Amino acid sequence: MSSMEVDQEGSSAQLGFRQMAFPPDVLARIAPDVSLQRHLAIGLRPSLRGFNEFKPVEISEGGLNASGQNTVAGSAIVKSGDTRVVCGITLGVVEENTVDQLLENEATNQETDGSLSNYTSVYPVVEIARGRSGAPTDEEMILSQKLYETILHNRLVHQDDLKIIVGTSVDGEVIYPDSSSPLLDSDLGELISKPKKNWSYVLYAHIKVFSRAGPLFDLCYSALVNALQNTRLPRAFVDDKATDIKIPVRSRGNFGHLKESYNLLLDQTISASLPVHGRLSSSSFGVVSYEAEDSNEPVSILLADLEGEAEESCAESKINVIASNDGELRHVSIVGGGALITKQVLKDALDISRMRGSN
Structure with missing residues (x-):
């Protein structure tokens, strides 16, 4: 065996025991x-x-409010490192059940203003961008549930702040009960039909996460709270044609009434900020x-x-x-x-x- 062959075998043996280095x-x-x-x-x-x-956190208004009418009521963007969280608040309207006045007074006496039943929460949906579509992951569902419970138990949104003061449209003019319209002080004020139903807003939060780099609860919670602080609730009214009219009908010898439903419209020209109780x-x-x-x-x-x-x-x-x-x-x-x-x-x-x- 030549000396050259021995050197080649020794060098190959040294290469076999060399440690491998990986990037961090x-x-x-x-x-x-x-x-x-x-x-x-x-x-x-x-x-x-x-x-x-x-990590430093940058918070700014989302600017989604200008995307169109009746689209987004409030928004916020949170940046931390490479992670971006965009939150948009949308509104829904629900009809409140009428409660007997006596029962309502008893419930008011038993419950204080700080009772948890006087507060409500937001219905969040968290979506983490992963380059694919499909059913929500466990992390997304757990985050959504935890955000809902955190907003509720920390008493940030009061139910009374979401109640809608409904106005009435008369000859193209919208009149609200708390406004200073001359028609309310005139003799025609008593003839203006007032809705017999009560409505409230429901808050929905759509949270989108980009470039996830760690646990997301802090960033999603910050984006949600700041979006609530930027939320504005518009006024709502019913037009003069949508009154509470009972139309008698007869079918197979039986009498009944068809009750016309209200056409509730949002007035984007008048809005008020949503009070958020606490920071x-x-x-x-x-x-x-x-x-x-x-x-x-x-x-x-x-x-x-x-x-x-x-x-x-x-x-x-x-x-x-x-x-x-x-x-x-x-x-x-x-x-x-x-x-x-x-x-x-x-x-x-x-x-x-x-x-x-x-x-």
Whole structure:
């Protein structure tokens, strides 16, 4: 065997034992726990943010209100990193059931203004853009349900604010009960037909997410609350032809009445802002365990605003805190997982949430 052949075999053996190197994004997909532990060892996260640092969030009006009449009542756009969340509020109208006055007075005496039954919520539909269509995923349905319950239990929308003060159209002029029209003060004011039914608005939220890069509840909640603050409720009226008329009919010897229905129209020229009771912010955290070199026991580390596959898959323990602008805690949820949530970790999460809520 020649010396040249020996050198070739030795070089091939060295190539066989050479370690393979992966880019950070590829390593995060193949071994997310190894990627995260490597970054935690040097005191940084894969996103190069600090442990308690949140990504900057930009909030602006969506501008969807100008897309056409009776389309969108309020909108907002939230940007955080590469993620974009667009929220649009649309309106629906429902007829309220008439309640006996005596029963209504008893219910009013028993319930205070802060009772949960006096508040309502929004019906959100979350859609995450994935380049495909189909049935909603579990994540989308869970997000929609959690947003509905959060808005309701934090008492942001009062039922009385959604009641419609219905006007009447007389000879092309719309007259509202709380307006200062001369016809209401004249003798014709008593002859103006007033609807005998009551209506209320129902709020629907359509939330679209682009470039998902982590848990989405904070961004979707921020987009929904800001869209509600930009929502304007138009006035509504019935025309003078749609009055409550009973038409007698006879069929096979039986008598009855056909009741004409009201034609409720929206007046886009007159609108009012929707009152949102309170300003709340949501902060989400993940907890991971890190084995330090100088300690035999794992240390729990709090990571704010999870980002990337490595952090999202490894941080099985999660904390979500909703705080008001005065630092009051409105909601705290803790999900235990692979990492131990210590008292110090929980205290840090509450303090950071209070600070973010007051800003």
